[in-house]
Amino acid sequence: MGDHGTASGTQAVDRAALLVSTVVLAPAPLAFAEIADECGLPRSTTSRLLTALERTELLERNEAGSYVAGPLFWRYATRHDPFEEVGRLARPVLERVGAETGETVNLGMPRGERVVHVAQVDSRFLLGTRDWTQVEVPPHASSLGKVLYAFDALPLPTGELPGLTDRTLVSLPALRRELAEVRRRGWATTVDELELGLTGIAAPVRNARGEVIAALGISGPTPRLVERLAPLGRLLTDQAEQLTALLRRRTPEEGVA
Structure with a gap:
């Protein structure tokens, strides 16, 4: 009886691992x-095991009802390789x-x-597309x-900063004054500061502890963006x-490091 129970338990683990x-x-x-x-498993067995795997957060269902890796995988990934996982x-x-x-x-990040x-x-416009990665x-x-x-989220630089354009x-x-405005407004801009004719706008992304861990931004030609800074910032x-909010749901205890 004991051997049979052990065999059945091992089979259940093997099947769950296969799923x-x-x-x-x-x-x-x-x-x-x-x-x-x-x-190649019976549907009743598959259903029972998938329910258990969802309960233990090894798998979960997306909005379409299909199965994907569960929150435990994301918590491990964000702890060990946050860049790839947050990007995903x-x-x-x-x-x-x-x-x-x-x-x-x-x-x-x-x-x-x-x-x-x-x-x-990438931009849907030919002018403005570039692989910033x-x-x-x-x-x-x-x-x-x-x-x-x-x-x-980044240590401030020291000394004079390299000038890439006259802007x-x-x-x-000057940078500190600009950063105070970013904190007040909630989003940042660069207009012709990296390259003449290029504008960028970005806003902060936070983890479950409320710490800023990333920035979400857009970039494109200054003539297309400069008159829309405020609505795009919002x-x-x-x-x-x-x-x-998504990152907080994925990592409710630790957040993304």
Whole structure:
């Protein structure tokens, strides 16, 4: 009897592990029937095990009802590789902003004294499209960087700052005044500071502890954006808050580091 119980328990664990690995390794979310067919398990068994795996947060269902990896995976990933995971979670938000504005959308996170572009949605305009994930941008000339400076996610630089155009802020007092305005307003801008003719706007993204961990921003030609700074700043603030809420739901205890 004991041996039979042990064998049954081992079989249940093996089957549950098969379900988890099938879902996690799949290139797209899987429907219930797809999982049952792929694993070759009876549907009643598949249903029972999937319910247990959802309860223990190893799997979950998306809005369409298909199965994806659960919150436990995201908590582990955000603790060990926050850039990739936050970028993945942010993708729908970036796509919404891109659809509404038509501009290039980026998510930037701090690493040391740099801003790392962890996700991007390209502009629908030919003029303004660029892969910022491959470009090293000085934070003081970046709207993403200004957000991270303003909310203490990046250490402030010391000494004179390199001037990239005649609009770049090159003194710490000037940068500090700008960052105070960013904190008051809730979003940052750069107009012709990184490149003449290029404007950026960004807003802060927070973790479950309320700390700013990323910046959501758009960039594009100055003539297209400069007259729309305030409405675009409000749009980015709203979408950044939605991303913040998503991150809090994913990591309710620890937040994203």
